[in-house]
Each structure stands twice: as C-alpha cells, then as structure tokens.
Amino acid sequence: MNEPSAKHTTFVIERNYKHSTSRVFAAWAGQAAKAVWFPKADEFDFRVGGREYSRGGPPGGPVFTFDACYQEIVPDRRIVYSYTLDMEETRLSVSVTTVEFKPEGGGTRLVYTEQGVFLDGHDKPELREHGTKLLLDKLGDALDGQ
Structure with a gap:
C-alpha cells in the first residue's frame, strides 16, 4: 500500500489546429464529435453544471471512471x-x-491547462500530461479527417 500523499501539479499543453475556433470548440461540445477522439461518454450534458461521465478500460484490465462537471462555458x-x-x-x-480556444492565423491555438492533485502515488502527473498530449493529437487527426 502506498503512503498517503497529495502531489499538486499544473501542466499546460498548447496545440495549433488549422481549423476555426468554432470547429475546434464543436469537437469538445458535441457528444458524437468528442467520441471520435476522446473515450465515449456514458453521460454527456454540455452546459454549465452539466456532467460528463464515462466508465471503461482495456479488455481484462481495470475499470476507469471519469466524472466531470462543467463549471464555465464561453462558446x-x-x-x-x-x-x-x-x-x-x-x-x-x-x-x-x-481549455482556451484562441484565433490565430486563420486557425486555432488551443491552450489546455490542468491543475490537479494526484493522490497516494496511484498516478503520476507526467503520465497524465503524456496521455493528454496523445488525446489532443487525436483531436487534430479527427479535425483533419472531417
């Protein structure tokens, strides 16, 4: 068993997409559009106070639960x-x-900032940042493929 601990961290990831801010934003705001690049949500209520909830994981592996609440949305x-x-x-x-969407050069500069507390050594901020970078790359591929 790991010793009780709380590791606080902040990481920032920036990506440039050649698509408009409205198109990049829509890839986060619609359940079907988001499911192309992010694990499919069991519940998806994109509004302030709304919830995004999903459970899943690799076949035969542990089940992960992502449970989010939208605090602010500026279209x-x-x-x-x-x-x-x-x-x-x-x-x-x-x-x-x-997640900030900034118009830049006919496209969008996305700035993703996560402030987190990682508990009891069960996960590492470096792993979360790496996984998030992969998801944002997948978002770019999804946008390019539309």
Whole structure:
C-alpha cells in the first residue's frame, strides 16, 4: 500500500489546429464529435453544471471512471471543468481543467491547462500530461479527417 500523499501539479499543453475556433470548440461540445477522439461518454450534458461521465478500460484490465462537471462555458472561447479520475474503487486524482480556444492565423491555438492533485502515488502527473498530449493529437487527426 502506498503512503498517503497529495502531489499538486499544473501542466499546460498548447496545440495549433488549422481549423476555426468554432470547429475546434464543436469537437469538445458535441457528444458524437468528442467520441471520435476522446473515450465515449456514458453521460454527456454540455452546459454549465452539466456532467460528463464515462466508465471503461482495456479488455481484462481495470475499470476507469471519469466524472466531470462543467463549471464555465464561453462558446468558441473557453471551457472550464472539474473532474475526478478513479481506477476501480481508488481515487487517482482530482483536477480543474481550462481549455482556451484562441484565433490565430486563420486557425486555432488551443491552450489546455490542468491543475490537479494526484493522490497516494496511484498516478503520476507526467503520465497524465503524456496521455493528454496523445488525446489532443487525436483531436487534430479527427479535425483533419472531417
């Protein structure tokens, strides 16, 4: 068993997409559009106070639960949400995430900032940042493929 601990961290990831802010924002705001690049949600209520909830994982592996609440939405400009991530019955982390959509050169500069507390050594901020970078790359591929 790991010693009780709380590791606080913030990471920022920036991506440039050749698509308009409204198109990039729509890839976050619609359940079907988001499911192309992010694990499909069991519940998706994109509004302030709304919830995004999903459970799943690799075949034969542990079940992960993502449970988010939208705190602020400014269409085509900003999304702020808080979320927990659990593995089976173990809480891995609690985070606040801000996603900003900035027009730049005919496209969009996306700025993703996550502030989190990683609990009891069950997950590492470096792994979360790496996984988030992969998801944002997948978002770019999805946008390019539309």
